[in-house]
Amino acid sequence: MTTDRILDAAAGLFAERGVDAVGMGEIARAAGCSRATLYRYFPDRRRLHVAFVQREARRIGALLPAGDPVEAILHALAQVRARPELLAWFGAADAGTTAEIAQSDAVIGMLRPDAGDEETARWLVRVIVSLLIVPGRDEAEERAMVERFVVPTLAPRVR
Template sequence: MASKDWLSSRRAEVAADRILDAAGELFADHPASGVGMNDIARAAGCSRATLYRYFENREVLYTAYVHRESFRLYEQMNELTGGIPDPRERLLHGLTTSMRLVRESPALSSWFATADSPIGAEMAEQSEVIQALTSGFLLSLHQDAPDVVHRRARWLVRVLTSLLIFPGRDAEDERAILEEFVVPMMCPSETDSAVATSSLHTDRDSST
């Protein structure tokens, strides 16, 4: 009985993946916000009834797709940056690599297309999976209190989605922006911490 249940679960997983693959092919050719359930059912070669058996509505399907691709992108980014020993350099390389991977994927880049309503930012902001992956990456670079890491992760997701929707002049411009404004906040060095502490004491002294 257990074996039969496992096989049934595995078949459902394969079927769901095929549907998400079909959705990804549509996203590569059309803005994600314009792809509907009818389009996905036709692309997957299944009926609407079958599609809704696995994904009860478009929001659920979109969320499943975003989460699956987020895990894949996170694994790729870690493979490409895991050997960098310096936390700040790894952070900077991780951010620029993540944006490059999104832009190189026609399916993922369509989520941030400005020609239509860019739903990628909204999905990223609402996704607990993306927030958790971002928090985990930050914790691997610099240990801090969970609530601090969570706030930084939320802010970092917003920064990256903003750059994906409104890119810098070029890759070097974006790298300079991230290096100057994001890296010191996400992964402060001893110098950054000392400057911040000194500024805090100065502000307190001036207010007394």
């Protein structure tokens, strides 16, 4: 499928150079398609970014353990950190793009059913993005923060 080929090409470039450093022409060349074809599928860079984030969020979401918000959050963090094309979104140079897309309806809407409401979904995305940009000292510290500060605020809404 052409969209997957384009998004896969973008992933490789994001991992190599960062998200904002990659232009649409470069993505078209890496995907082996013309710029016209690329723009037919993704009319602008923001829509390509949103499509990439949505695809990867769905992939990670399918791998998350159900029923335990602590494990789900920590597993999501580990999945992002294990993949250079995802970790690239959380460097200083790309933080603005990441923040904008992370708070977009396209991303928040994906979390609403699990988080319970839009406000909770927006807050949960902020927490996860924060932990990716400014990680804890180690996994134990992150687990403790999620257990102490995140889960109590989710519990009334998730259950």
